[in-house]
């Protein structure tokens with residue numbers, strides 16, 4: 307969305323800015339760390355990473371932190387449009403390296419709000435229960451990859467069986483690596499069932515993992531799952547960019563936000579799977595053997611269908627606006 311920032315542009319009132327930021331904060335984030343800070347100066351909204359929320363053991367460079375901020379940046383733009391406004395975004399402005407993006411919200415002409423899109427934002431969640439056996443068709447995966455490309459990220463669906471098998475092996479290798487690193491395990495555990503408005507509630511982590519199926523990164527939770535009767539139809543999309551840097555991470559985060567909402571609109575479920583990327587050796591192997599070094603892998607997402615009629619999951623918590631937005 308482009309918007310000419312001329313004096314005739316109608317400026318969004320503060321109440322609209324607050325609503326937009328609140329909606330942006332519904333975005334997914336690694337371990338629900340919500341590592342973003344917003345600052346409104348009366349004209350633009352600046353997005354910064356909250357570096358105190360970086361996962362120092364598993365994400366020392368802040369890749370997942372920045373991807374999470376990118377997802378929130380996408381949700382801000384999506385919400386802007388859904389409320390009938392327009393936005394212009396400057397990514398990674400050169401004058402201040404603490405700012406990931408600046409967003410100008412205004413409008414030249416009135417657009418009707420799209421309440422269904424606000425509902426979509428509110429309904430999106432990470433549903434880690436096993437997908438049904440019906441795989442997402444190739445054309446729908448390709449459409450999701452095109453959405454990522456429109457947000458300037460590279461994306462490839464792993465549809466080839468041999469590549470998929472290699473990816474599964476690498477994912478398992480990364481989990482073993484994670485298990486052997488007490489610092490990472492402790493850090494991950496500390497984000498489960500935390501008090502306050504952050505982290506992943508136990509009720510959102512599937513119970514009793516089935517040894518016949520791929521392992522998951524989290525210890526078992528209390529979410530009832532029907533793993534033994536539903537077989538996996540998981541498909542995987544690799545998201546990335548030409549380089550492994552802050553600007554690329556931000557773009558991949560925006561692409562993640564966009565893919566997730568469009569997948570959800572079509573009834574699909576999306577679950578990021580980042581541990582094979584967090585371990586540098588498996589990330590490198592994915593780039594080499596799965597992507598044939600066409601781009602840097604920065605995030606993996608599993609895409610599938612949830613069983614129709616399953617109970618809706620409770621939303622994971624969010625920090626209050628006053629903790630993340632300043633003026």
Ligand SMILES: Cc1cc2nc3c(=O)[nH]c(=O)nc-3n(C[C@H](O)[C@H](O)[C@H](O)COP(=O)(O)O)c2cc1C
Nearest residue numbers: 334335336337338370373374431432578579580622
């Ligand atoms: C960069 C990133 C990495 C993530 N990695 C994982 C992961 O490896 N496994 C997982 O189950 N969820 C993963 N998630 C999903 C988060 O745990 C989830 O977004 C967060 O707990 C908030 O919950 P919600 O998506 O339901 O709002 C990731 C999300 C992001 C943005």
